Every structure is written in structure tokens, then in C-alpha cells.
Amino acid sequence: MTTGIKTYSNWQLTSLVLLRVALGWNFLYEGIAKLVDPDWTAMGYLMDSKWIFAGTFHSMATNPSVLSLVDFLNIWGLILIGLGLILGLLEKVSAITGMVLLGFYYLSHPPLAGLGYVIPSEGNYLIVNKTLIEFIAMWVLYHFPTGKEIGLDRFMFWKKVQK
């Protein structure tokens, strides 16, 4: 479906753009909220990690220099991915990077039977949680990009589109 963008119906295009904007909104807000909170750190979340990768995430949390790098990348990753998706700028890069971030979130807190978490405290899911759904939604965006039609990628890829 590489040439699919021209074949989207108006409703298909609208729904895909809305999905993109909604994911972007979620990312951008999460990033800004963390940026403006001087005390925010991923430490608590990382320390709360369970399952086979818990050791890796715990060691990220306990090494101050790694932790500050994780905090920095997380905040600016969220903000830039959020901006990218809302504006339709470098959409495919944004979607892939978003999938990487979400993948980390998921693997640090997989909702498997028998694993309970303190953060976020919203009950238990079974294997499929919001993170996994966002991850899959990002994947959809990657394969059904809309930024070249509705978004700044229209200008970025201007010459390509004219062909």
C-alpha cells in the first residue's frame, strides 16, 4: 500500500489523521507535564519494573547519570514525537520512535498474570494494555502515513509529491 495515500477515501483519511493527532496529543502532553515538573523523574517507574527485564530497568534507575539521560530522552522524546504526530512532520520517524518508547514502557511493566504494579495505579490488564494498544496504533500510522497529505510532511516531501 505504498501508494495508498491517494487512494484513501475522505473518511479513511480523516480517521487516520485523527488517530495520529490523538496519539500526538497524548505524547506531547505527557512530555510537557514532565518537563515543567522540576521533580519529575522516571526513577519510581523504573524501580517498579517487573518481569525478566526488571534488572535492566532497575539499574537504569539506580545509576544517577544513566537516570538523568533516561529522563532527558524520555521527556524530549515524548515532546518531539508528540509534535511530529500532531503536525504530521517526519511522521514515519515519529511513529517508529514512538514505538520504541512504548516498547520500553511495555517491557518494563508487562501486564502478565501475577505481576502487580504501583505505577500507574489503574488496575490490572491481561497482556493487552493501553501501552500495547498505542504501540499497535503507532504501527498502523507507520504503514498508513497521512502527513504527506494532511501535515507538514506535505512541504517536506514537496518535490516528491509533485512527481
Add this chain to the structure above:
Amino acid sequence: METNNTNKSGVGRRDMLKGLATVPFLGALFIAWWNKRRKDHYLNEDILNEIKVSTKAPESGPAVSKDRKIRLGVIGFGIRGEQLIRAAGFAVPDIIDEWKKGAQQDPEDKRYEDYLKQEDLNIEVNGICDIYDVHAERVLLASGNKSRQGSDANITPAAKRYRNYKDLIQAPDIDAVIIATPDHWHAPMSIDAALAGKHVYVEKAMTHNEEETYEMVDAIKKSGICFQLGHQGRQTASYIKAKEVIAQNILGPVTLIEVTTNRNSPNGAWVYDIDKGAGPQNIDWDQFTGAGPERPFSLERFFRWRCWWDYGTGLSGDLLTHEYDAMNQILGLGIPHSVVSSGGIYYYKDGREVPDTFQVTYEYPDRNITFLYSATLASDRARGKVIMGHDANMEIGDMLTVWADFESTRFKKLIENGTIKIDIPLFSFIPGRKKVDALATATEKYFAGRGLLYTYRDGVRVDTTHLHIKEWLDCIRTGTQPSCNIDRGFEEAITAHMATKAYRENRKVYWDPVNRKII
């Protein structure tokens, strides 16, 4: 795709619209976020205006010139003595070895690095006294370890060993002493030091019994020496903040204070290790016994002295005093009007005399406050220090949380209009929030959770004991009195002895403020 209405730049109006179609969402997000932030800000402002306590951490006090070197004597080098001298800047080499090894195995182990950063207090250890040869040898080594090195550094002792503390106190090259002996020696040694004009830092509990407390207070006051009692919690940032909360009357009328001790390990219950090579040949038993009743030589009594009334003060002196001093610092309680105590030896039936489970109720009718202390050495359930007021309650540990009370009179309107939410702390103070405490033992965790191991100054994690000793040295240099001075010590000692008396005599015990006597 239509490209037929392009202008000279190659981008048409229709392209412009399509390319920028989602920009309004960005605007909407920023407006929504800004409004939310403003609302949150005003809510916070409303709350902070109402409670008038800053969320900023206390800063370190003004720097005192350390030009004058202070020459120390150390009396008693057991578990606590070693910690104190280390906090003063002199560590035994084997602990440095252990920390170095720890740092090699685990790059996150910063104990050695942190210790090297600890401020040099410009002191020297000129004399030491311990009646157990092994401990004496260790403190001699520590005295020569000003450069904080491990055992590969060939350290030679800098201090002279005295067999009797009286000779150490008389030595002309000693200005001040740190006393970390068993409790029954605190008062006699402090009195002798004061009479000799030597400044005193003594571990809690300040005294072993009521009578010697009065003598000690007289001697210290007459001598004019600088005296500090070893309640390092005086330096804990959250306690200092708690005092501000009380000063602003955020809690409203306080009627109940609940403080606790929960431990669940032999070490926490004073069943300390007995050294293999120890015996009458390297322990001066007569000096250990002192003025107390004569007993046959006993390694158990020597190493686990806290379990016997002859030498220790039980839960009252060892752990209640920490909790009491914290509350005395925060609320200025003073000596209670009366006390009842109960408890027993319910778990550690190892021949000890002091209770392992102990409950104390102090009454302060002038303040309309009951002070409740509850302790067990056989359960690790975490219970905090809580001050309960009509308008809010406050929980204090290494951090501090204030919760508004649903039925509060003062906050009624703010609760009704949603400014104050009951399920969110009204105020919380978390010093060093981004730091990780990698602590090893259950006892360390117990002390850290109570703010008795580490605190934060200017964003840096520091040992509270180091700060407490530094305060004492600063006061010696400036001729002032430190935070846990002899008046606070008097209150601490009498309050602890009242609880012990009530337990041992199984009756309600009162303080007679006119005749200054426990009755």
C-alpha cells in the same frame, strides 16, 4: 492530488491549508494545558497562601571558621562509637576496604566516594579509651586515618591509648570528648569531663537513672562547656520542616501524637555478635561494671549490655528517646505531666531484663496532648510518626506529608470548593527526591526511614551524625550551645526515666515541676 493552483513559490493555498490543517490541534492542546496549569497553580497558591510553609529544603547555616583545630578524645568504640568517629572524619581502614570493594563490584555503591567528599572538620584524635583491647586497637588505627585510606596504606595510630577514661579527660592535649559507652557510664564521664573543662558530645540516652541526671545537668551548666546530646535527628530536614508546619498551626489543635518502633531482627533487638577472642584477658570487667552491682564476668552482658538494666535503659533510652526528641524538637513538649507504661519480654526470652515489647502513654494536660509510644522488637510493620490535629495530620519520616482532615474547621471552605482534596496530601516535603538510597541492613533501613541516617543539605545527601558533630564543633569554636543542649538533654533523660519507672514499678508516674523530681 491537486497541484494546479500553485503560486510562484510552488506551494498553493490549498496545499497550505492541507499542510497546516492539524496545527489548530496544537493550539488547542496548548490552550487546554495552559488553562489547566493556571488552575493548578491558583489551587496551589491558594493552599500555600493558606498554610504559609515553603516547600524549599532547609539550607545549611552560615559557615563557621574552622581555623582553630579541635583536639578530641574518644571514650568507647563499639558499634556507635565507630560510627561517630567515622562521621567526624576518622574511619577504621577495614570499612574503607569494604566500601572500596563495594564500589568495584557495583558502580552504584557510592559510600566510599561520598565519604571522601565529607567535609574535613579540622580536628585530630589525640586520646582514646576503650576497656576492650580489640576496640581500643581499632580506634587507634582510626585516629591515624585522617586521609581516609584502606588497610593497604600502613596507617600508624595518632592517638594515645588511656586505660582509664579519667586520665584521658585530664590530658592537656584534649579539648573535647566524644562519649559512646554503655548508658551507665554517660553521666559519670560527662560530669568528670565538664569538671575538667572539656566539651562533651555524649550518646543518648543522656543518663542511666534519675539521680545522676540532676548532678550531670548541674555540672554541665556550672562548667560552661559546650554540650551536645547525640540525637542526630536534630539535623533531619523533614523534622526542621515539620517544626515550620507546627509554627504555622496548620494542624489545628493537636491532641494525639503517635510514635513507634518496629524492628524484627536479632541485631535490632540488641543481640549483638560476641567476638570470638574476647574474654577477661582483654576486657577490663571492673571498669565496665563501674559503680553498678558486681556481677561475674559475662560476655553476653558485655556485648549485649542493652538487655540489662545494670547498663542500659531498654527501649526507653535507646529508641523512645529518638522519637521523643524528634517530637520535642518539633512541638517543644518538655517533660510530661505523667506517664503509664506496659509491655513485657514476649519474644526474646534469652535471659534479658528489659522488655522487647513496650507501650508508653505520656500526658501533657497543659498542652491538651497525649503522647503515645508503641514498640515491638519482633515485627517489622512500618508505622510512622504521626501528629494528629483537628484540621490536619502530619506523618514524619525521612519525608513529611500533611493530610487535611475531612472534618476540619479551618479548611472547611477550601475542602467544599474543591481546592483541598482529602485524598491528596495538603503538603508534602520530600528532600532529595531524585536520589536513591542503597541501604544494606534492616537496621539501616529502620534508621533511614526515620530520618536518622541521612538527610539533605543544599541538595546533597549527608550523614545526619556528621552534621550533628559538626554543629557541636562549630559551637565550641563560637562559644555557643548546640541544638541538643543540656536543657533538651534533661528533658529527654527525665522523660525516658519516667517511662522506665512506670514500667518497672507498674504504676502511674508523675513529674513534680516544683521540686523537680519524678514521683
